[in-house]
Amino acid sequence: MNRIPLVDLGAQHRQVADDVARGFARVLENTSFIDGADVRQFEESFASFVGARHCVGVANGTDALELALRAVGIRPGDEVIVPANTFIASALAIARAGATPVFVDSDPVYHLIDVPKVAERITRRTRAIMPVHLYGQIAPMEVLQEVARSNDLIVIEDAAQAQGARRNGQGIGAFGHAAGTSFYPGKNLGAYGDAGGVVTNADPVAKQLRALRNYGSEVKYHHPETGFNSRLDTLQAVVLQAKLAYLARWNDERRAAAARYDQFLADMADVSVPSTLAGNEHIYHLYVVRVPRRDDVLRKLHAAGIFAGIHYPVPVHLQGAFRHLGYKEGDFPVAEQAASEILSLPLFAEITPDQQEQVAVALREALR
DSSP states (O other): OOOBOSOOHHHHHHHHHHHHHHHHHHHHHHTOOBSOHHHHHHHHHHHHHHTOSEEEEESOHHHHHHHHHHHTTOOTTOEEEEESSSOHHHHHHHHHTTOEEEEEOBOTTTOSBOHHHHGGGOOTTEEEEOOBOOTTOOOOHHHHHHHHHHTTOEEEEEOTTOTTOEETTBOTTSSSSEEEEEOOTTSSSOOSSOOEEEEESOHHHHHHHHHHTBTTOSBTTBOSSOOOBOOOBHHHHHHHHHHHHHHHHHHHHHHHHHHHHHHHTTTOTTOBOOOOOTTEEOOOSOEEEEOTTHHHHHHHHHHTTBOOBOSOSSOGGGSGGGGGGTOOTTSSHHHHHHHHHEEEEOOOTTOOHHHHHHHHHHHHHHTO
16 A cells, blocks of 8 residues: 655655755854854745745744734734634734734635625724635735725734745735744745744834844844744755745646646545635645545545545634633634535645545545
């Protein structure tokens, strides 16, 4: 039985191994382990790749969102609207910044933030909206930007799954005051450990971010405000720079693989395949389908050596971490139903048509 992982990081590493080895040797020789030249090079390269003025590297994706919120002035007592269908880090970043996450349902087709419902959640304490560019495509930002402008709200994009995604030709960071992303190993652009970054077109926000990530300091041993130790490690910057050269091609290969899945699954009436919002250039960080009896299907796939996953089985508003906010089952029915049906099939740039056909055959058997 050929085992097919959700993501094959080994296949990806083999393409960049020599570049990474040379970069590691250079850093080890120079002993420039913190905030070295390789960090600045990657920040400039990634900003250029997404079309932003600035990229500020930080320690991880959750820090990226928290520091972005803090850099634009989110404070205790503020409310930030965020979709219920997301990884918990989106809401945790809001809570860590001292604000209160206010959840909103997702739309039933794309699983992105339900923009018409956002206006219903705005109160006098609302200061910001955090749309999540989920699974590899950007939220409907034009409508959301209009809601934000009409209510004088800040927009911070959660772009942890959208490195290279575009909407009407624009990349992450173009729609809000800033966008936080994660370079967790399994992302389309992943480090060899935790790493993250914030992209922004606002010079004052970038300046504030650089201070916040470094103990609140722009000048060594001078700390005019409270900051954090959340810097992008130089060795991780080496990995990210090496991989960035391949990212556009890898995203193209993910799109091609997604199109193959669409064909393989077209005649399976019980399977709902992903839809792409008009205007979006999807990068398929995940290929998420909806199936009946999802947990039983997943068990059978694993038994067949197909290591599909679930993103995410419990909506954030029902997590124990946010029990104190008083949400209950039934509050966001679209996100809750999706959480019981969604299934992420194996998808990575190097996946072969034969592997995908094997996944499709196993899925068909599991649904019988």
